[in-house]
Amino acid sequence: MSDKDxxxxxxxxxxxKSYEYGFTTEIESETIPPGLDEEVVILxxxxxxxxxxLLKWRLKAFSQWKKMxxxxxxxxxxxxxxxxxxxxxxxxxxxxxPKSLDEVDPKLLETYEKLGIPLHERAKLAGVAxxxxxxxxxxxxxxxxxxxxxxxxxxxFSEAAIDYPELIEKYLGTVVPIKDNYFAALNSAVFSDxxxxxxxxxxxxxxxxxxxxxxxxxxxxxxxxxxxxAEEGSYVSYLEGCTAPMRDxxxxxxxxxxxxxxxxxxxxxSTVQNWYPGDENGKGGIYNFVTKRGDCKGENSKxxxxxxxxxxxxxxKYPSCILRGDHSSGEFHSIALTNxxxxxxxxxxxxxxGKGTKSKIISKGISAKSSQNTYRGQVTMSxxxxxxxxxxQCDSLLIGSNAGAHTFPSIDVMNSSSILEHEATTSxxxxxxxxxxxxRGISEEDAIGLIVSGFCKExxxxxxxxxxxxxxxxxxxxxxxxxx
Amino acid sequence: MSNILSIKDLxxxxxxxxxxxxxxxxxxxxxxxxxxxxxxxxKSTLAKAxxxxxxxxxxxxxxxxxxxxxxxxxxxxxxxxxxxLGFQYPIEIPGLSNTAFLKAAINAKRKYHxxxxxxxxxxxxxxxxxxxxxxxxxxxxxxxVNEGFSGGEKKRNEIxxxxxxxxxLSILDETDSGLDIDSMKVVASGVNAFRSKKTASLIITHYxxxxxxITPDYVHVFHDGAIIKTGDIQLAKDLEERGYxxxxxx
Numbered sequence: 001m002s003d004k005d006x007x008x009x010x011x012x013x014x015x016x017k018s019y020e021y022g023f024t025t026e027i028e029s030e031t032i033p034p035g036l037d038e039e040v041v042i043l044x045x046x047x048x049x050x051x052x053x054l055l056k057w058r059l060k061a062f063s064q065w066k067k068m069x070x071x072x073x074x075x076x077x078x079x080x081x082x083x084x085x086x087x088x089x090x091x092x093x094x095x096x097x098p099k100s101l102d103e104v105d106p107k108l109l110e111t112y113e114k115l116g117i118p119l120h121e122r123a124k125l126a127g128v129a130x131x132x133x134x135x136x137x138x139x140x141x142x143x144x145x146x147x148x149x150x151x152x153x154x155x156x157f158s159e160a161a162i163d164y165p166e167l168i169e170k171y172l173g174t175v176v177p178i179k180d181n182y183f184a185a186l187n188s189a190v191f192s193d194x195x196x197x198x199x200x201x202x203x204x205x206x207x208x209x210x211x212x213x214x215x216x217x218x219x220x221x222x223x224x225x226x227x228x229x230a231e232e233g234s235y236v237s238y239l240e241g242c243t244a245p246m247r248d249x250x251x252x253x254x255x256x257x258x259x260x261x262x263x264x265x266x267x268x269x270s271t272v273q274n275w276y277p278g279d280e281n282g283k284g285g286i287y288n289f290v291t292k293r294g295d296c297k298g299e300n301s302k303x304x305x306x307x308x309x310x311x312x313x314x315x316x317k318y319p320s321c322i323l324r325g326d327h328s329s330g331e332f333h334s335i336a337l338t339n340x341x342x343x344x345x346x347x348x349x350x351x352x353x354g355k356g357t358k359s360k361i362i363s364k365g366i367s368a369k370s371s372q373n374t375y376r377g378q379v380t381m382s383x384x385x386x387x388x389x390x391x392x393q394c395d396s397l398l399i400g401s402n403a404g405a406h407t408f409p410s411i412d413v414m415n416s417s418s419i420l421e422h423e424a425t426t427s428x429x430x431x432x433x434x435x436x437x438x439x440r441g442i443s444e445e446d447a448i449g450l451i452v453s454g455f456c457k458e459x460x461x462x463x464x465x466x467x468x469x470x471x472x473x474x475x476x477x478x479x480x481x482x483x484x
Numbered sequence: 485m486s487n488i489l490s491i492k493d494l495x496x497x498x499x500x501x502x503x504x505x506x507x508x509x510x511x512x513x514x515x516x517x518x519x520x521x522x523x524x525x526x527k528s529t530l531a532k533a534x535x536x537x538x539x540x541x542x543x544x545x546x547x548x549x550x551x552x553x554x555x556x557x558x559x560x561x562x563x564x565x566x567x568x569l570g571f572q573y574p575i576e577i578p579g580l581s582n583t584a585f586l587k588a589a590i591n592a593k594r595k596y597h598x599x600x601x602x603x604x605x606x607x608x609x610x611x612x613x614x615x616x617x618x619x620x621x622x623x624x625x626x627x628x629v630n631e632g633f634s635g636g637e638k639k640r641n642e643i644x645x646x647x648x649x650x651x652x653l654s655i656l657d658e659t660d661s662g663l664d665i666d667s668m669k670v671v672a673s674g675v676n677a678f679r680s681k682k683t684a685s686l687i688i689t690h691y692x693x694x695x696x697x698i699t700p701d702y703v704h705v706f707h708d709g710a711i712i713k714t715g716d717i718q719l720a721k722d723l724e725e726r727g728y729x730x731x732x733x734x
Contacts, residue, residue: 437585
């Protein structure tokens with residue numbers, strides 16, 4: 001074997017490092033039988049004691065979904081999804097919902113420990129309030145009282161539907177309508193749980209809010225729904241993290257996130273997505289088909305999306321901003337890392353409607369081994385979006401010679417006073433860069449991690465401090481075995 | 485004086501071409517050796533082969549470093565055991581700050597030797613002092629590794645890395661090329677600061693210019709991948725005056 005082959009072998013071993021969160025938790029759960037029809041939609045709503053309007057809304061979504069075909073325009077190859085083979089609701093078995101941490105099944109808490117989320121400790125030390133969603137159900141929300149003092153509502157979506165129906169009815173589906181797309185329609189019909197956040201006027205949310213999603217049961221889908229409303233002059237920073245056990249079959253995760261920012265409000269939304277990506281032969285893994293959109297409704301409002309996408313067999317998502325209010329601004333900072341046979345088709349849409357609106361897009365795609373990584377973006381300057389600006393920077397880093405990086409930017413300008421800039425680069429981790437690092441005593445695996453973290457610097461800097469370190473570590477782990 | 489590097493009858497190929505042909509060289513602690521020679525004589529190949537670059541293949545012969553057969557050691561092991569290579573063309577790593585890079589390198593070495601990581605304050609004090617010596621502004625340290633650096637800045641940065649990593653054997657591959665006289669003096673002062681009874685240097689250069697500031701103990705003339713003549717600083721001066729012709733084509 002030549003030195004080069006040896007080196008490739010080493011790199012491959014590094015890339016093949018296994019998924020750390022692939023354990024399952026033995027816990028009794030109530031899972032409804034696979035299949036989807038109107039009865040199932042009604043059953044889900046009933047199990048959650050939902051108000052009437054929500055059931056009606058679900059049923060409307062379901063009839064809409066039945067009429068829609070699964071889209072196929074993305075640069076993805078997707079095995080047919082058997083929608084009737086999925087179970088649409090699963091929850092850890094417990095007689096009544098937990099009233100406090102002490103009542104939560106210790107096995108569940110153990111799972112979260114393993115994931116690095118000691119609910120008590122972490123929340124207290126970091127001042128982060130955590131909501132944890134296990135399969136379909138929100139398990140516990142920490143720090144509720146402290147937040148309530150500030151008037152902030154941070155609870156599971158199910159609770160919100162019962163406790164704050166007027167807010168849900170007012171905002172649900174206003175940013176991502178039922179008919180928006182196939183997966184949004186499906187989610188609207190069967191969504192299981194998720195998070196609701198409400199920040200009252202002029203309140204700066206006193207802590208980072210955070211939700212962890214975990215799929216545990218086999219053959220279940222996870223369809224969570226997140227709604228964040230920031231009233232005039234308020235501010236909130238929210239982070240979500242996701243993991244799942246290793247399973248041979250593909251599991252569907254079709255979430256919808258809606259953000260509403262009123263006048264002078266700011267929402268910062270960060271995602272660290274590390275769903276199980278499948279094995280090195282592409283077996284198993286999560287299908288992560290998500291619709292995320294923010295409405296900058298009021299003047300001077302601001303929404304920024306930051307995403308670190310390292311997991312999932314297929315990622316298909318475009319966190320977007322509708323810049324409706326004059327002088328509102330939207331940002332999208334993304335790191336999408338694909339390895340082995342992972343596929344990602346991700347990017348953003350910035351729809352400029354108001355005057356003097358601004359948007360910034362920084363996308364960093366890293367593809368290793370035989371993975372495919374696509375940036376797809378749309379920037380629209382409508383007629384009324386006078387004097388608006390967009391800056392787009394789109395960089396791809398290739399590791400090895402079998403990976404693919406693709407960029408599909410689309411720009412529509414309907415006025416003459418707006419300014420758009422687009423920069424794009426594609427580079428490859430060079431053998432000489434690795435040699436340089438290794439000559440300085442750094443192992444190949446650490447060298448790849450350092451080079452990638454340098455490549456992603458602008459985006460990592462956007463993450464809340466305590467998560468930036470985690471994100472770096474996550475990139476490193478997911479890159480193991482990245483050169484082939 | 486102990487033996488640091490010993491090269492015996494070394495043949496090195498790059499691709500299908502034999503570049504180093506039967507080289508012998510011994511370097512002991514406390515010594516500074518200069519290798520001079522025309523372009524393409526195999527000087528840089530020797531440097532890369534010692535550092536373990538995968539494209540430079542040892543066909544026969546042996547390189548022994550501090551008692552270790554180098555061919556049995558990985559690139560990073562060689563580094564962690566004290567072999568430093570100052571690059572002729574230092575590599576850029578965009579976005580990775582010089583500070584983060586240096587810290588990773590130092591801690592990799594400490595880990596290899598079973599030591600704890602260097603504390604942030606110790607590291608910064610050391611870095612501040614040494615970067616001052618190399619005339620490198622603090623603002624450079626937060627910039628990407630060699631990113632947008634001028635030729636002189638890159639070379640001074642190489643010497644800074646050498647000083648921070650405290651190697652035993654420093655191989656400087658044409659560190660003087662592309663340097664103005666001020667940068668050359670700074671580089672030379674760094675190399676002189678590194679010289680000690682315990683360390684050794686191998687300086688590869690085209691010109692004797694640098695050797696006016698760093699006086700070597702031995703000067704070797706390289707031709708067709710082997711040493712054809714060895715002398716002291718006077719040999720470098722003769723070469724400057726007469727060129728290589730009288731040696732390579734007598």
